Amino acid sequence: MIRDLIRLSRMSLQRATAVLILTGMALSEAVAVAASPLTDRPGWAVHHTTKPYAQLVRDVITATKSQGLVVVTQAGPTKAAAARGITIPGNRVIGIFNNDYAVRVLRRSTAAMIEAPIRLYVTEEDNGDATLSYKTAIHVFAPYLAEGGPELADIAAELDQHLEAIAQKAVQPAP
CATH class of the missing domain: 1.20.5 (Single alpha-helices involved in coiled-coils or other helix-helix interfaces)
Structure with a gap:
């Protein structure tokens, strides 16, 4: 017992x-x-919009193509969570790059290529508005600049110009 x-x-x-x-x-x-909305942090660009999440995702993809870059990857937990019965705000990581930049980065630093593609992050806020965020290329490639030299810094600066142009085009209100 x-x-x-x-x-x-x-x-x-x-x-x-x-x-x-x-x-x-x-x-x-x-x-x-x-979790709370994304806010400014060192090395990041954060663009809040009044666009709906799905529209901002589409606009980021369109703006990426207009800058001569390619959407290489897309990933997000929203649909998988819904399939499990969990509702979460829209959340998508969009990886962008192109072969020209890949070749140029590899000529400067093999290790730096781990950072490709550059990622853009679209998140949905509680009120339905969406935010576009990304780490700047100079921030992403900073650990490799000693190895890659000024040429890698130049590549990062070029990519940052593309990222800013993508952001400005994607977040502008629809006409």
């Missing part, structure tokens, strides 16, 4: 632990969903 009580206690303790872990996971997901 004592053994049965000990076994029952262990099972109850395991169940209680499992419930606490699952509750903690659920709360952490709720906290992640309620």
Whole structure:
């Protein structure tokens, strides 16, 4: 009988632990969903808009093409979360680059190529407005400048001009 009580206690303790872990996971997901909007931070450009999320994603892609760059990747958790029954604000990372920049970066620093493609980040705010954010190319390539020299800094500066042009075109209000 004592053994049965000990076994029952262990099972109850395991169940209680499992419930606490699952509750903690659920709360952490709720906290992640309620994260605050992006704000300015060192090395970042943050452009708040009144555009809806889906429109800003489309406008970023269009503006990227107009700058002679290519959308290489797109990733975001929004649809996968919805498939799991979790609603989160729109969230998309859009990777952009082109082969000319890839070749030029590789001539300066093999290690720096890990940073390609440059990523643009579109997020949806609670009120439905969307924000475009990205790390500047000079910030992204900073760890490789000693190796890549002034030529890599020049490439980063060129990319920053493209990124700013993409941002300005993408965030402008529709006519």
